[in-house]
Structures are given as C-alpha cells and as structure tokens.
Amino acid sequence: MKFDARSFVVFSISAVMFLGLTSADKPCAARAIKGRSPVCVCNDTYCDEIIREKPVSGSYVAYTSSEGGLRFHKRTAKLEEILSNGCCHTNFVVDPDTKYQTIEGFGGAVTDAAGINWKNLSTTLQDYLINSYYGDTGIQYNMLRTPIGGCDFSTHAYAYNELPENDTKLANFSLAPEDFDYKIPMIKKIMATSSTPVEIVATTWSPPKWMKTNNAWIGFSSLKTEYYQTYADYHMKFLQEYEAQGVKVWAITTTNEPINGVVPLARFNSLGWSPNHMGDWISNNLGPTIRNSTFKNVKILGLDDQRYTIPIWFDVMVNRHPKALEYLDGVAVHYYGDIITPPWLLSQIPEKYPGKFVLASEACEGSYPWDTEKVALGLWNRANNYISDIITDLNYDVVGWLDWNLCLDKRGGPNWASNFVDSPIIVFPENREFIKQPMFYALGHFSKFVPRGSVRIKVTENKPILRHTIENVAFVTPDDTYVVILHNSRSKIRHVAVRVGKEQANLDLPARSITTIEFPKY
Ligand SMILES: *[C@@H]1O[C@H](CO)[C@@H](O)[C@H](O)[C@H]1NC(C)=O
Numbered sequence: 001m002k003f004d005a006r007s008f009v010v011f012s013i014s015a016v017m018f019l020g021l022t023s024a025d026k027p028c029a030a031r032a033i034k035g036r037s038p039v040c041v042c043n044d045t046y047c048d049e050i051i052r053e054k055p056v057s058g059s060y061v062a063y064t065s066s067e068g069g070l071r072f073h074k075r076t077a078k079l080e081e082i083l084s085n086g087c088c089h090t091n092f093v094v095d096p097d098t099k100y101q102t103i104e105g106f107g108g109a110v111t112d113a114a115g116i117n118w119k120n121l122s123t124t125l126q127d128y129l130i131n132s133y134y135g136d137t138g139i140q141y142n143m144l145r146t147p148i149g150g151c152d153f154s155t156h157a158y159a160y161n162e163l164p165e166n167d168t169k170l171a172n173f174s175l176a177p178e179d180f181d182y183k184i185p186m187i188k189k190i191m192a193t194s195s196t197p198v199e200i201v202a203t204t205w206s207p208p209k210w211m212k213t214n215n216a217w218i219g220f221s222s223l224k225t226e227y228y229q230t231y232a233d234y235h236m237k238f239l240q241e242y243e244a245q246g247v248k249v250w251a252i253t254t255t256n257e258p259i260n261g262v263v264p265l266a267r268f269n270s271l272g273w274s275p276n277h278m279g280d281w282i283s284n285n286l287g288p289t290i291r292n293s294t295f296k297n298v299k300i301l302g303l304d305d306q307r308y309t310i311p312i313w314f315d316v317m318v319n320r321h322p323k324a325l326e327y328l329d330g331v332a333v334h335y336y337g338d339i340i341t342p343p344w345l346l347s348q349i350p351e352k353y354p355g356k357f358v359l360a361s362e363a364c365e366g367s368y369p370w371d372t373e374k375v376a377l378g379l380w381n382r383a384n385n386y387i388s389d390i391i392t393d394l395n396y397d398v399v400g401w402l403d404w405n406l407c408l409d410k411r412g413g414p415n416w417a418s419n420f421v422d423s424p425i426i427v428f429p430e431n432r433e434f435i436k437q438p439m440f441y442a443l444g445h446f447s448k449f450v451p452r453g454s455v456r457i458k459v460t461e462n463k464p465i466l467r468h469t470i471e472n473v474a475f476v477t478p479d480d481t482y483v484v485i486l487h488n489s490r491s492k493i494r495h496v497a498v499r500v501g502k503e504q505a506n507l508d509l510p511a512r513s514i515t516t517i518e519f520p521k522y
Pocket residue numbers: 029043044045046
C-alpha cells in the first residue's frame with residue numbers, strides 16, 4: 001500500500017479517538033489519609049488531569065469532588081422532561097435572564113515561598129505543578145497575586161532600595177535576588193502555560209524601613225509624610241522593572257492589610273494607614289502618579305484587607321477623600337474573619353460606588369492561632385470552608401477569588417515570621433512528589449468552569465422549609481453554556497433536580513461534596 005498522508009492522518013485521528021486519548025482524564029492518584037479525605041499524589045511520571053467537556057444539546061456534564069474521595073468525577077447524562085410533581089426534595093431553577101456581575105478570574109499567589117518550593121522540585125514536577133493550576137488540563141487559573149518586595153512568606157524581610165536611607169529619588173532601586181531566582185521565573189512559566197492572559201495583581205507589604213515612622217518591618221507604623229511621593233514612585237519603579245522583565249502587571253493594591261500597622265498583632269511586614277492618610281496618599285500621590293504615566297491603565301485596588309474593614313478603611317476614606325475614589329477601580333478583600341462579617345458589605349461596594357468592583361485577593365486555611373495543625377493533609381473541612389466562602393463571595397458580587405501561596409512545604413512555609421499556613425499544594429521534594437489537597441479541587445470546581453467573561457445569573461433553590469440549604473451559584477459562560485455549582489455540606493446524600501429551560505438534570509449529590517454541572521445554552 002502506498003503511503004497516503006491524508007488517510008494516515010484520518011486513521012491516526014480515529015485511532016486516537018477510538019482509544020479515547022483526545023479527552024482522557026487522568027484520575028487522582030489517591031493516597032489515603034487516616035480518618036480524612038485522600039490527597040492526590042503527583043510524581044515524576046504521573047499527575048492527574050481533568051478535561052472540561054462541552055455538553056452537547058440535550059445533555060449535561062457533571063463533575064463531583066467529595067470528602068469520600070471523588071475528585072472531578074465526571075459523568076454525562078441526558079436532560080429529562082420536567083415532571084409536574086418533581087422528582088426531588090430540592091430543585092433549583094436557573095434564570096439566565098437575570099444577570100449580575102461579570103467574572104474576572106481565579107488564581108493564587110507567587111510568593112518567594114511558593115517559588116522556593118517550586119524550584120526545589122524536578123523540572124517534570126515543576127511543569128506538572130504549573131499545569132495543574134494554569135494548564136488546559138489543570139484547573140485553568142487565569143490570575144495571580146505577587147508581593148512587591150518581601151512579605152512573611154520568604155526567608156527574610158526585605159524591600160527595594162533599602163540603601164541608601166532617605167533616598168527620595170529611589171536612585172538605587174533594583175529588583176531583589178528573589179525576583180530573579182523565584183518569582184519572575186515562576187510567573188513566566190505560568191504566563192507560558194495559561195491559554196488565556198494571566199492578570200497579575202501586585203502588592204506592597206512594607207516599604208523600606210526608612211520610609212516608616214517606626215523604622216522597622218513590623219509593629220505600629222505609618223508612612224512618613226515626607227515620603228508620600230516616594231512611596232508612589234516606588235510602585236511606579238516596580239511596574240517599570242517588571243515590565244522590563246516581560247511581566248505586565250494588571251493591578252496594584254494600595255498596601256497589604258494596613259490594619260496590621262494600626263493594630264499590630266501580626267508579626268510580619270506591614271505598613272499602617274489611617275483611612276484619612278490613605279485617602280490623602282491615593283488622591284495626591286499614588287493616583288496622579290500612576291494615571292499620568294505609561295501605566296495609566298493599571299488598575300488600582302483599595303483596601304486589600306479583611307471584609308470587616310470596609311466600613312472604616314474604605315467608606316470613611318472615600319467620604320473624606322472623594323478624589324481617591326476617582327483613582328480606584330475597585331476594592332480588594334481578604335478572607336480572614338469572613339465568618340464574623342456580613343457578606344452584604346461586599347455588594348454595597350458596587351451599589352454605593354457604581355463601576356467599582358470587588359476582588360477577593362487573599363485566602364488561606366490554617367492561619368488562626370487555634371489551627372494547631374498548620375498543614376492538615378486531606379482535611380475536607382478546609383475545602384468546605386473555601387467552597388462556602390467562594391459561593392458566598394460570588395453571590396455578593398465579587399468578580400474573582402485569589403488564593404494565597406500556590407504551594408508550601410510540609411511545615412506550611414518557608415515563612416521568616418513563623419506564620420505557617422496550609423496550601424492547596426504541598427511539596428515533598430525529598431520524596432520527589434507533591435500532593436494536591438482537597439482545597440485544590442474545591443477551587444478547581446470554580447476556576448475551571450467559570451472562565452473570564454462569565455456572567456453570574458440567578459438560580460433559585462426550592463426546598464422543604466426545614467431542609468438545610470444546598471449552597472449554590474450559577475453562571476452563563478462565554479462558551480455558550482450554563483454552569484451551576486452546588487455544595488452539599490451535610491453528611492447525607494441529596495437527590496436534586498436542576499431546571500434549565502424546559503428540561504432538568506436529576507442527580508445525586510454525595511455527602512460532603514461539591515458538584516459543577518454544565519448545560520448547553522438554550
Ligand atoms: C508515580 O505515581 C504513579 C501513579 O500513582 C505510580 O504508578 C508510580 O509507581 C509512581 N512512581 C514512583 C517513582 O513512585
């Protein structure tokens with residue numbers, strides 16, 4: 001037989017399709033953790049992958065992860081006719097005509113610690129790790145946050161232009177070894193892996209000590225007034241240096257957690273701001289400096305602190321300094337303390353300040369003093385907390401959700417201030433492997449299926465009055481699909497129906513599970 005390129009190609013494609021290689025998920029290589037949910041192990045020859053499959057007309061695709069050990073368990077089924085008496089105790093009705101906020105994306109943070117841990121893996125594992133988060137067969141993150149200079153997740157505290165002191169011109173500003181060794185290589189790998197542009201949020205924890213009233217990294221502090229413009233220029237210089245390295249920043253925030261320099265309980269790099277001083281600095285220094293530069297399109301996000309600080313550090317600030325609001329594109333909020341803060345504070349931002357958005361810019365588990373186990377392998381409770389928080393935030397108009405460190409070591413570090421915490425990926429370089437925690441899959445149920453440009457739509461839960469709610473959120477995606485995410489946080493299986501147009505999906509939600517269901521647009 002003569003070699004015929006065309007039939008060879010056809011043959012190859014059908015062989016690949018027949019073998020299922022075009023859309024083969026690679027299941028979690030589960031490792032049991034006593035009394036807990038399993039973790040998924042990636043080593044030099046294997047790492048799990050998940051492919052998002054577009055539902056065909058008349059059917060839906062559902063993905064479930066559970067405490068019991070399911071990880072993106074995928075199944076396709078036919079949509080059914082809606083029965084008049086219903087099939088289920090609980091049903092959800094999707095209303096695509098009622099639309100809310102547009103989604104920007106999901107991601108995690110490239111800290112020095114993340115970069116150090118990543119670089120300590122083999123190159124194969126480095127690729128697997130970035131692909132797991134940002135690849136098309138991973139959970140398709142499309143955002144990241146990175147510190148400007150140091151933060152606690154590093155081996156030491158530092159800032160740019162520490163010397164000479166009192167250098168208002170920042171004549172000696174240069175990036176740190178950590179930028180070249182860890183952060184920039186990791187960011188560039190992420191940019192090369194993601195098939196959508198990665199939006200980068202950059203944040204200063206502390207400027208050089210000489211700009212601060214206490215001349216120290218931690219403790220009660222504020223910015224010396226004579227350095228207000230210098231601190232604005234410090235941000236500009238960072239944007240220039242990163243751009244020179246091929247890294248374009250999408251947004252900066254106005255300093256990480258300013259409350260830490262006012263109520264100095266946290267023992268790591270901080271800069272305190274009163275609402276009044278912050279408003280003054282944004283209006284007269286940071287805002288004009290950025291908007292008058294080639295970086296005028298870089299977004300400026302205020303607050304970058306806990307949700308409960310909104311009424312004072314944001315509302316009071318912009319009341320006193322309306323000009324500051326003109327320079328701000330939105331508000332960044334952190335996760336710690338969400339349980340004690342009403343989520344309607346989030347919706348008030350776009351309501352009171354039209355055109356301003358809310359981004360959840362940092363979250364992690366294991367950070368509280370009572371979390372004695374900082375890295376808790378396989379603990380589903382932590383996935384559960386993430387899921388509840390993300391669904392709540394999204395239902396209160398948040399446009400994106402950023403996790404903290406992309407990966408940490410088994411202690412939850414490195415962290416120079418011993419502020420160890422958990423991460424969705426924990427590295428074990430000594431075993432030539434890393435593991436994915438339940439939190440990784442919790443995040444993936446959103447990030448993979450709710451791409452940038454998705455719009456939240458209304459979904460109504462109908463249930464018997466005494467039945468516990470199943471947390472829910474729904475979107476229409478730019479891929480012409482509806483995505484519904486359901487969280488069964490209880491320890492009993494639940495049979496539900498999800499109604500989309502004239503049809504419905506009937507499905508079981510396992511105990512303590514999250515399910516993402518994708519429907520074709522009708
Ligand atoms: C890597 O993981 C795969 C899947 O669990 C396993 O079959 C293989 O033996 C592992 N390789 C090593 C070197 O541990």
